[in-house]
Amino acid sequence: MADAKEKTKASRSEVTERRILDAAEVAFARRGLEGTRVREIAEAAEVNGSTLYNYYPSKSALYAAVLDRGVSPLTKLLEEYASGPHDMETTTKLVDSIMAHLNECPHLSRLIYLESIAEGEYLSHMAEKWFRPLTDQILGQLRTGLSTEDLNEGMFPVIAALFMHLSFGHYSLAPLLKELFGHDPLSESGVAKQKQLILSLVRQMFPHLASGPRSGADSSEAEDTSA
């Protein structure tokens, strides 16, 4: 199936394809679809501009492929989380996993924000296919137990959004924040602190998750920095 789908165009080399996708991700994540020149991508990928068209029929097809490759892994993380038990430990792991993925694909958040800002044509597809599970998870959690007394059910969406801001927004705003605070938010310690803030808010807003003893190996380091 996949073979038949991929081999639309004649000849492909996996290593070249990957180089192209990598280069395109970086470029699209900075300038968006319309602001990116295909020659930039070709040069960064160290292939001839024509070669690129043996792999993708157009610039926007390449753009779609980049989005797909970047965002779809997130869905898997959510599916795994959804199918298991929900406590502070698994939640911590989920936060770790998401932040780890964003760290490995440092351009993903920017792609998403650019699509949102430009109200691009992939936006609704992205929302339905990839973010729906994430927000459904959060909304489900919220319904399980109200956290703070001054947050009623109408606030659920903004709370869900809060966590998107804190994860994806962290990466998009990183360059500005770096200018402001003189410290790279995408450095190891910067990410650790952001995770700590997220978990701190999770604990406040989803108190029922924290009933059992707290754990979470990966995030222990981050916790250490708290007072």
Added chain:
Amino acid sequence: MADAKEKTKASRSEVTERRILDAAEVAFARRGLEGTRVREIAEAAEVNGSTLYNYYPSKSALYAAVLDRGVSPLTKLLEEYASGPHDMETTTKLVDSIMAHLNECPHLSRLIYLESIAEGEYLSHMAEKWFRPLTDQILGQLRTGLSTEDLNEGMFPVIAALFMHLSFGHYSLAPLLKELFGHDPLSESGVAKQKQLILSLVRQMFPHLASGPRSGADSSEAEDTSA
């Protein structure tokens, strides 16, 4: 008086200049500097493409003018806040003012995020000139009184960033959030809820502000939605 100021370049009509700036703001806020075509701006402003060059010597000069017009009012808000007393009432008013300004300039946040994402050449200027006062305010508040026990001083930047995410990020991510929750985050009620969330977090994190009796006429409506 006005003559001397205006005669920097060629012929100018105030009404036309404003039409151009308005159109440019919308366009740049969607696609960024490089993704926007000059002709789009001209058409939206209903002027000839050449006319535009009687007002601004280049596309990027127009871009800079748009940024300046949009972001500089924010500085004033911050300056006023800085020069007065700091309690929950004035803070509530500040949040109201900022959100009101962002509402009136619905493209401002997106301009900022695009600059950050693209690591544009105006980024550092923006950071130093416009956002420095905002973050300085927040950091000052944090130093006045530590809020929660699990937030130490190293966390200050991420907390300051949190409030930037909740204000500016709210507007940038609005299109995606609208797709996800089926409700426009930029509608009156959407903004009200976001303000409520912000103030709720302010109260948690800056408890010393809430010593006196709470007030804030403008935000009373939003408060009503809380449980």
Added chain:
Amino acid sequence: MADAKEKTKASRSEVTERRILDAAEVAFARRGLEGTRVREIAEAAEVNGSTLYNYYPSKSALYAAVLDRGVSPLTKLLEEYASGPHDMETTTKLVDSIMAHLNECPHLSRLIYLESIAEGEYLSHMAEKWFRPLTDQILGQLRTGLSTEDLNEGMFPVIAALFMHLSFGHYSLAPLLKELFGHDPLSESGVAKQKQLILSLVRQMFPHLASGPRSGADSSEAEDTSA
């Protein structure tokens, strides 16, 4: 008559018209008709670009006016020479007059060469109306008495051309010659030497002119530099 012709367009100020013509002459003489921008002319004339169109209906009309103003005085010089006696004295005076006029209109030669090089549409007009008298004079002189034994009648045109090269060409090639010899051919001494060369060749080629005693007040200074 002249009034009716000139007042085609409404209102004119002589001083402004002159400023425009002067500026246009300089500009056209450097870049030619197509290479010159009307704004350059307007700026150099210190008038608004629109004002220019109150005086001349188009750039090429202005170009024609510049050519006319520059070249027509030459015809008068020739007519005066033609109507008097021809000896070395009057010839010397003619050479002095022509070089003096070219010196006062330092752009005239370049205009002519540009028209020739570009095979412009004014070329044949220029040839017939302005240069015909000059060459007719020279050819007439040559027929009066053959100079050197190795120059037959078929050589007459190239000899006539020789004197055009030495006068007009001197001004057109001046920038290159200045680079080569480090001395401005358009300086007083440079022009004097050129006149000396011309007269020296005149004497060789038109020996019958020099029968009487040589004189010529204006050119005495140049003669002094000869050995």
Added chain:
Amino acid sequence: MADAKEKTKASRSEVTERRILDAAEVAFARRGLEGTRVREIAEAAEVNGSTLYNYYPSKSALYAAVLDRGVSPLTKLLEEYASGPHDMETTTKLVDSIMAHLNECPHLSRLIYLESIAEGEYLSHMAEKWFRPLTDQILGQLRTGLSTEDLNEGMFPVIAALFMHLSFGHYSLAPLLKELFGHDPLSESGVAKQKQLILSLVRQMFPHLASGPRSGADSSEAEDTSA
């Protein structure tokens, strides 16, 4: 070998490059750098306007290439002349060669004159690199033996210039001369007569060259036209 040399820029085909250079030479020689439209060149070369930019990065780079291709062969002629004996025979050959080259590159003189007239940025480069050898030759000849009694050393530059006028000026002024004398100065006979004039003046001004018996096969035809 050729690969390494050619691969300076993008894709190149030798035949196309030549077509572009030829077309550009014609165009630039008529209107100069600023007066020439890129599209004219492209159309004359029968290539797409974009193709031109695969060969030269800008209009002025193309202009420089045209100048270089045209003028540099002249230097070789001069170098060969400089390295051999100097008598009337070799001098006649040099004149023949120069005029033959100018005849084959009928636009070269005009390019040079346009550069001089416009005081273009390549002018000093042209002077130093290409014309310096020519004038040095002539000046050297002049110092070898003074020719006429009324020409002292201060006149050397104008005499050197005389021969530039007679060669390069002949081609630049040709259109005007054709209008005036009804005979094309660039026709075979026209060029022959011009060569004859040049050699006649050479003989007068450099008498020491003509010590031996005159010869020069190539120029015999021209000599026949003399009386």
Added chain:
DNA sequence: GATGAATGAGCCTTCATTCAT
């Protein structure tokens, strides 16, 4: 008599794309 404001056409250049090799 002069100019501020505007504009359509055109300029140089770059873009995304194609196709034979």
Added chain:
DNA sequence: AATGAATGAAGGCTCATTCAT
């Protein structure tokens, strides 16, 4: 599997010109 060579369309910007004031 990759690329050299080419191109139509479009991009930002400038041009000559107009016209109401």
